[in-house]
Amino acid sequence: MPRPKLILFDLDGTLYLNGQLFPGVTELIEKLSHSDFQYGFLTNNSTIGPRDYYRKLKGLGLKLRQHNVVTSCEASCLMLHGLGLGPEIYVLGTRKFRHFLASQGFIHSYSQAKALLIGFDTELTYRKLTEATRLVLAGIPIVASHPDPVCPGDLPDAGMLLEYFKAARPGTIIQAIAGKPHRWLVELLEQRFQVRREEIIMVGDRVNTDMRFARNFAMRSILVLNGQPQPDLGEITPDLILPEIGQLAEQYWTLINRW
Numbered sequence: 001m002p003r004p005k006l007i008l009f010d011l012d013g014t015l016y017l018n019g020q021l022f023p024g025v026t027e028l029i030e031k032l033s034h035s036d037f038q039y040g041f042l043t044n045n046s047t048i049g050p051r052d053y054y055r056k057l058k059g060l061g062l063k064l065r066q067h068n069v070v071t072s073c074e075a076s077c078l079m080l081h082g083l084g085l086g087p088e089i090y091v092l093g094t095r096k097f098r099h100f101l102a103s104q105g106f107i108h109s110y111s112q113a114k115a116l117l118i119g120f121d122t123e124l125t126y127r128k129l130t131e132a133t134r135l136v137l138a139g140i141p142i143v144a145s146h147p148d149p150v151c152p153g154d155l156p157d158a159g160m161l162l163e164y165f166k167a168a169r170p171g172t173i174i175q176a177i178a179g180k181p182h183r184w185l186v187e188l189l190e191q192r193f194q195v196r197r198e199e200i201i202m203v204g205d206r207v208n209t210d211m212r213f214a215r216n217f218a219m220r221s222i223l224v225l226n227g228q229p230q231p232d233l234g235e236i237t238p239d240l241i242l243p244e245i246g247q248l249a250e251q252y253w254t255l256i257n258r259w
């Protein structure tokens, strides 16, 4: 394995919970900012755009630039471009998600929609579900920003909507998904940070998104528990399991610097 150049952090459950940073996170990011590592903040959450995430993380006191923030919103754009879908798409998502997509050239439209893009829609209405259902029944391509069924805080997320629309018509398939653990995000990361996937360390709290993402693309992986019991790993084997994220700047710092 080549030496790692980029450390990626999942956000919810990894760096913070309910808007509160876990102990040692500020110091960890400060330490990374003076090291040879690049670092990135990576979230599948598509309710707000990358700009809002930048402000949120800055507001928590973390050292970063806009460059350091990667969300499934940007990965969704890369996916839509890559698949040649759009520019008119039906966005089942928040106003902020629609706004971000519009800034990248994708127009929200029902009557002209070339694809249905499913995000984490905290502004979901029956009208939106009806319009999206009609598009699904008409056989439009379906893509999603990310696959998580439930967001931390026990909130219904995009993955549940995917199952909902699959139930609308037998044989309905999801054409592509942008966020962790899928490939569009990796391509975005390689472009953004000028690294190869084998040079990435993925740090996260979820086995099926974070750790699977690392495994799918031969990245190194660190699972953090942050006080939670160790989840069922199945066939996934993280390179390191940390009880607390703050330990990465302390007893495990030497280890990751030797990888």
Ligand SMILES: [Mg+2]
Pocket (backbone or CB within 6 Å): 010, 011, 012, 013, 014, 204, 205, 206
């Ligand atoms: Mg998480």
